[in-house]
Amino acid sequence: MLKLQDLAKNKELFSSGHRACAGCGEALAVRQILLAAQPRPVVTAMATGCLEIFSSIYPHSAWQVPMIHTAFETAASTAAGVEAAYRFYRKMGRIEDDIRIIAFAGDGGTYDIGLQALSGALERRHRFLYVCTNNEAYMNTGIQRSSATPLGADTTTSPAGRVLLGKVQHRKNIMEIVIAHDVAYAGQTTVFFWRDLASKVQKALDAPGPSFLNVLVPCPLGWRHQPSETLKLSKLAADTCYWPLYEFENGRYKINYEPQKKLPIEEFLKPQGRFRHLFGIEEGAKVISELQRFVDEQWDLLHRKQALFGASENKDKD
C-alpha cells in the first residue's frame, strides 16, 4: 500500500508560490498528482482556466515538469500532438525514456468545450492520462455554470432568483461518457482521499492506453466556503455519496469507498454559499430532495454496475 512517508520523499513538482486562492482544491490536486506520478518522467499539458492562470503567469512558473498550454478546449488535442511526437521519437530510436503524458483541464474544458477533443483523443487511443480538475463551474471567468454544475447551485449564469433556484438541470455523467470510449482506466476521486488519489494516478499512468481521472476539487471562491473547509467538503462529498469514489478497470467497476454512515446531502450542501438559497424555503427543500433522489439513484446504480460488472465474481475466471 502507498505510504505517506514515501510520497513525502518525492520531489515537489508543483512548487509553492503559485497564485491560487487559499484553500484551492485544484492546486492541491495537481500537487498530489505530480507527487504520485514519480518516479515516472511526465510531460504535461493544460487547458485555459484557473490552473493555467494561477500557475503560469510569466515570468513565473509553478511547474517543475515540462508543461504546455495552448487554449481552453485543447488539453486533450495538445496532449495528443505531444504523444504523437513522443511516439515518433520512440519509433526513430531518438527517445529511450518511458515518458508519461498528463493533460489537465477543468470541468468546463472537459465536460463542455473540450469534450470533442477529449472524445477524439480517447478514441484514437493516445496513451495519456487526462485529469479533470472538477470544481463544478467555470471558476476562472467568474463562476459560470458548466454541465458539471449540480442541480440547484447558484452560479453567475444560473443565478438563484425569484423564479429559478439556481441551475435547473442535473450534472452530466462524464465518467460514463469516458468509459463508453473503452478506456484503459477511469477513476473518480477527490482530494481528501490522498491515498485513493495517488493510487489512481499510478494505475492510470501505467494503464496501457488512454486513462481518465475525474477529481472533485472544492473551490472556496465558487462554492463559497471557508478556505479551511476544502478538505472537509471533499470528504463530505464522498460521505454523502454525492461524489462516489470508484474506478473502472479492465471492464470492471469498483467502488473504492463505502462511507460507514451515508450522510444526507444537506451535510454537503450546508457549508456552501452556492446552495444557501435552498435552505429555509419550501421550494428549496424540493430541490434538495430532488438532489437527494438523484444522489441515491446514482449511488444505487453504481452498486448495481459493480454487482454486474464487478471484480469479485469474475476473479476465478482470470
Place this chain on the structure above:
Amino acid sequence: MIVAKTGNEALAYAMKQINPDVVAAYPITPSTEIVQIFSNYVSDGEVDTEFVAVESEHSAMTACIGAAACGCRVMTATASQGLALMHEMLFIAAGLRLPIVMAVASRSLSSPLNIHGDHSDSVASRDSGWMQFFCETVQEGYDTLIQAVKIAERAYLPALVAIDGFILSHCQERIEIFDDRDVREFLGKPKPNYNLLDWRNPILVGPATLQDYYFEFKRSEIEGMNRALPIIEEVQEEFKKRFGRGYPVLEEYRCDDAEAVVLVMGSACGTCRVAVDHLRAKGKRVGMVKLRVFRPLVHPLLKKSLAKFKAVGVLDRVDAVNSYGGPLFTEVSSVLYDLPERPKLFSYVYGLGGREFAPEDATFVFEQVLSGKKDELVTYIGVR
C-alpha cells in the same frame, strides 16, 4: 523527372518527400486528397511520419502545435471551413513561433455553402501571424511547399501554402518532380528552438502573460515577421541553385513600358498572362504584377513596382465585405499612400465561389484600367 499530377497529388508527393515527423489532419474539400494520398504513403511505410487522423481541424492544428512544441517537423492540410475552424489555433502556432507548414486548397466560406475556389479562407487568416504563399501553378505549389518548410524553420514562423481550390487542386499539370534524396538533403534536419519532451530540462510553453509582458512577446513575433522577407528570398535562391527553378516574391510580367497593369495572386496570374500577351499583340501597353507572398506583406517591393505605372487594377478573389473593395486593394492603397505621385487604383473582385475568370474577363479589366475611367468603386467581375 516529368510527371502528370493534380495539385493535390503534387502537394501530397511533396509531403512524402519532405517526410514530416508528424501530420495531423482532417478532411475537407478540395484539400481532402492531399492527406488521403499521404496516408497511403504512411500505410505503405514510405514515410516515417506519425500520422494522426484527428476528429476536427481545431484538433488538427492543436495536435500540430503539440508535436511542433516537441521539436518535430509538422505538416497539415485544409481549406475553407476547416481553416476557419483552426482560426483560434493559428494565432497560437504563430505566437509560439512554431514552424508548422500547412497546405491549403483555397475555397470559399459559408454561407451559402460552396466548395469551389476563392481566397476567402486564406485571406481571412491573414492577421494570424502565418506566412502566406499563393501559387500560380501546380508546379509552383509543389516547389513552394518544399521551400516553405525551410523558410518556416529558419524564420521560426508557420507557413501556409495555398493553391486555388479545384482550379489547381484538381487539374492535372505536367510537372517536374525532384529526387526524394535531393529534397531531403535540401531541407536537412529541423533545428527546433525548444523541445517539450526534454523532461530533464523542463520548460513552460504558452504561459499566461499580462500587461507587463504580452506586448513584448507580440513585438518579438512581429519582428519575426518583419525579418521573414530576406529569409524567403534566401531560401528561394538556395532552391534555385539546387533545383534550377525559382520564383520571385513579386514578378513583373511584360511590365517594362506598361501603362496599365493588374496586380493578382494565385491561378488567375495564368489567365492574366494570356490576356497580356493577347493585348500586347494588339499593341496595348499592359502588364501583370504577380504577388506570390501575401504575408509578410512585401510593401517595399510592391511600392517599388507599382509606383512606375499610371494605373493599377487590383484583383481580389475575395471580398472583405467592408463596403470598400477587396483586402489586397485596401492594403495596396495604403502601401502607395505616401508616394509623391500615385498610380490610379481600381478594385476588382472576381471568381467568388469558383466563378469562371476567363481571359476575356481579364481583357475587360485591362481595357478599363487603360482607359483610366471607372464608374463604380469596386467592380464585381462576371456577376449577373
